[in-house]
Structures are given as structure tokens and as C-alpha cells.
Amino acid sequence: MxxxxxxxxxxxxxxxxxxxxxxxxxxxSWDSMSHMMLIARVEEEFAVExxxxxxxxxxxxxxIREALxxxxxx
Amino acid sequence: MNLAEAHVLxxxxxxxxxxxxxxxxxxxxxxxxxxxxxxxxxxxxxxxDPALRCYSCDVTDPEAVxxxxxxxESDGFVLDALVNNAGLVHSAMLINLLEKEHRVHSADxxxxxxxxxxxxxxxxxxxxxxxxxxxxxxxxxxxMSSISARGNAGQSAYAxxxxxxxxxxxxxxxxxxxxxxxxxxxxPGFINTDSTREALSEANLSRLKDQIPxxxxxxxxxxxxTVRFIVENDYVNGTVLEIDGGLAI
Numbered sequence: 207m208x209x210x211x212x213x214x215x216x217x218x219x220x221x222x223x224x225x226x227x228x229x230x231x232x233x234x235s236w237d238s239m240s241h242m243m244l245i246a247r248v249e250e251e252f253a254v255e256x257x258x259x260x261x262x263x264x265x266x267x268x269x270i271r272e273a274l275x276x277x278x279x280x
Numbered sequence: 281m282n283l284a285e286a287h288v289l290x291x292x293x294x295x296x297x298x299x300x301x302x303x304x305x306x307x308x309x310x311x312x313x314x315x316x317x318x319x320x321x322x323x324x325x326x327x328x329d330p331a332l333r334c335y336s337c338d339v340t341d342p343e344a345v346x347x348x349x350x351x352x353e354s355d356g357f358v359l360d361a362l363v364n365n366a367g368l369v370h371s372a373m374l375i376n377l378l379e380k381e382h383r384v385h386s387a388d389x390x391x392x393x394x395x396x397x398x399x400x401x402x403x404x405x406x407x408x409x410x411x412x413x414x415x416x417x418x419x420x421x422x423x424m425s426s427i428s429a430r431g432n433a434g435q436s437a438y439a440x441x442x443x444x445x446x447x448x449x450x451x452x453x454x455x456x457x458x459x460x461x462x463x464x465x466x467x468p469g470f471i472n473t474d475s476t477r478e479a480l481s482e483a484n485l486s487r488l489k490d491q492i493p494x495x496x497x498x499x500x501x502x503x504x505x506t507v508r509f510i511v512e513n514d515y516v517n518g519t520v521l522e523i524d525g526g527l528a529i
Contacts, residue, residue: 218487234483238376239434245377262380 207251209271216244226268252279281420283511287311287357291339291404292366294321296473297424300500301363301507306332308508313352315339315366315404333357339366339400349407358415361511362408364423364445368396369475370438390437397441401448409452409461418460422510423449425465425520427528442467446520453518462517464510469524472497493526 210224217235230236245261248254248270254277264270286309292298293314305312306329315337316322322334333355337348352359370393374385401423412419428435429442446465453463470476470488476497480488489495506523510516522528 234481235487237434238373238378242373242375242377258377258383259380261377 209248209267209274212244212247212251213267216240216247224267226266226271228267229265231265248274252277254279281360281418281511281514283308283508285310286360286511287313288361288363288511289313289315289352289357289359289408290363290365291315291337291400293325294318296475297468297471297500297503298365301365301504302332303328304501304504305507309361311357313355313357315345315348339404340395342403345403346407349404349411353411358417359408359411360417360419362405362419362421363507364401364404364421366396366400367424367441368393368438369479371434371479372436373434374436385436393437394441394444397438398444398448401445405448405452409456412461413459418462418514420462420464420511420514421449421452422507423463423465425449425467427467427469427522427524429467429520430528449520450518457517460514462510462514464516464518465520466503466506466510467520467522467524467528468498468503469522469527470497471503472499491527492524493529496525498523498525 210221213219213224214221217233217240219233230241245256249256252274254274256273260273288305288309290298290302290305290312293302293316302312302314302325313333313335314325315335316325317336317338319336322336325332326334335348335351338344370389372385372389376383405421409421423445425445426438426442428439429446432439449463449465469492489497502523506521
């Protein structure tokens with residue numbers, strides 16, 4: 207499953223609205239609860255463990271993509 | 281019980297549902313008293329209707345509550361109904377992943393929300409029910425709960441407090457049913473008040489409405505209708521009435 211698809215499902219938004227520069231805070235349904243759901247889905251889907259600092263620092267889709275890339279996820 | 285003959289005490293009452301209850305009870309009940317801690321709100325309420333008696337009272341302070349109940353008695357109130365309305369909506373998750381430090385729910389916040397929503401009900405109901413017993417009143421205690429009492433993600437303290445309110449309602453209904461004193465909780469869903477609109481974005485509000493079978497928010501008047509029903513139907517006891525448009529189904 208793509209990162210865009212996960213965003214689409216977690217935040218109830220169209221996949222095509224998810225681009226690299228999209229800021230999490232700009233998503234109307236984003237909050238601490240949905241952020242937790244997003245992280246849980248990303249970790250499960252890509253079989254990775256993100257650090258607490260990374261999770262707290264995520265600002266954009268690109269930030270999450272980079273964290274995945276650092277773990278060899280393409 | 282005939283509401284038109286009833287002396288009613290409401291805790292809180294400055295805004296939202298509480299304010300609406302006070303305004304409607306002033307028309308329909310015989311005498312209305314309010315326990316309120318905010319001086320500006322007290323002045324506003326008193327200016328609204330001189331017949332309303334406001335007592336300065338922080339319901340999280342048992343001593344202040346005892347003093348206010350004594351003052352109310354001195355003013356000739358013989359209570360038939362208490363509406364435990366005062367409370368504080370609060371949202372915080374057990375673990376907040378957006379924080380690098382202090383990720384875990386604050387213990388101070390936990391205590392504050394428990395005090396405002398659960399301890400306050402305990403502190404006020406005790407002296408008021410004792411007052412009812414002394415006057416041999418077959419009164420009713422209505423406590424505002426919430427559908428969050430079923431468990432609501434992001435509301436640890438608030439959900440626990442409201443579940444506690446429901447437990448007290450059932451406990452006291454068993455303890456005091458023999459004296460004819462009734463206890464009922466009202467658990468509103470999403471009600472169209474300023475605090476609901478302040479707490480939720482338009483997008484979240486719209487999504488929530490889609491989850492409600494009736495596809496709309498409730499109104500404060502729906503809660504007043506429930507209060508009136510509970511006061512007037514003296515076989516309703518020990519239960520939680522969910523006024524939520526079917527949200528909790």
C-alpha cells in the first residue's frame with residue numbers, strides 16, 4: 207500500500223490530494239489522535255519502527271517518506 | 281412531581297446547556313437556585329431574572345458546597361430537584377505522540393478533570409440529599425453525564441469521570457430508593473452549543489453528523505425536555521438516558 211493511500215484512509219481525503227509538500231497541520235482532520243493512527247498504519251504497512259523524535263517532528267508527507275527511505279523502504 | 285411546584289438547584293449555568301436549563305426552569309419551576317463560581321456569570325444570571333438565586337460556589341470544594349447549601353436553606357429553599365450540570369469538557373490522549381517530552385497524560389490534568397466532573401457531583405449530592413431527607417422530600421437528582429462514558433478515544437479523564445457519574449447514579453438509586461429519592465443521568469451526544477463549535481472544526485463536525493443516524497446535532501432544548509421528563513415521571517430511576525440522536529447505537 208502506498209503512503210498516499212494510507213493518508214487517504216486515515217484522513218478521509220482523496221489520494222490525489224496527498225503530495226510531498228502537504229503539511230499535516232493543513233489537513234482538517236489531523237490531530238493527536240489521527241496522528242497516532244497514521245503512525246500505527248505506516249509502521250504496520252512498511253514493517254518499520256519510527257523513533258519518538260521522528261514521530262514528533264513529522265511536519266509533511268515528505269518527512270515521513272524520508273524516514274521510510276532511511277530504513278530502505280522505496 | 282409537578283415541576284411548577286418544584287424548587288430546583290442547578291450547578292453551573294453560565295453557558296451552553298446549563299444556561300438553557302436555567303432559563304427554561306425560571307419559567308417552568310417554582311424557584312430556581314444556581315451554584316456558580318464565576319462572579320461575572322453570577323452577575324449576568326442575576327441581572328437576567330431577579331427571581332433567580334445565585335450562590336457563589338466552587339463545586340470542587342466540599343466546604344464551599346456545604347456553606348452554599350446552608351445559605352440556600354436559610355433563604356427558604358426546600359429542594360425537590362438537583363441538576364448536577366457543572367463540569368469541564370477535556371480532551372487529551374494517554375500518550376501524545378506529537379510531544380517529545382511530557383508525552384504521557386498529565387496527572388494534574390487528570391485530577392483537575394476528575395474533580396470538576398466527578399468529585400463535584402459527589403460533593404454537591406451528599407448535602408443536598410441529606411437536606412431532602414431532613415425535609416422528607418421525595419426528590420430527584422439529575423446528573424449530566426456524556427456518551428463519552430462508554431469510552432472515547434482522546435478523553436481518558438473526561439470519559440472516566442462521566443462513567444463514574446453513571447456509577448454514582450446507579451449506586452445512589454439503590455441506596456435511597458426506599459426514601460423515594462430518585463437518581464438519573466443524562467448522557468448528551470453532540471449538542472449545538474458554543475463549546476461544541478469551539479472544540480470541533482467544521483470538517484470534524486460535518487464528519488460527526490454523518491455518524492449520527494439523525495444526521496444533525498442535538499439542541500439544548502432536547503436536554504431540557506429530558507430534565508423535565510425526569511422530574512415529572514417519578515418511575516424513572518437509576519438509569520442513564522442517552523440523548524444523542526442514535527449516535528451510541
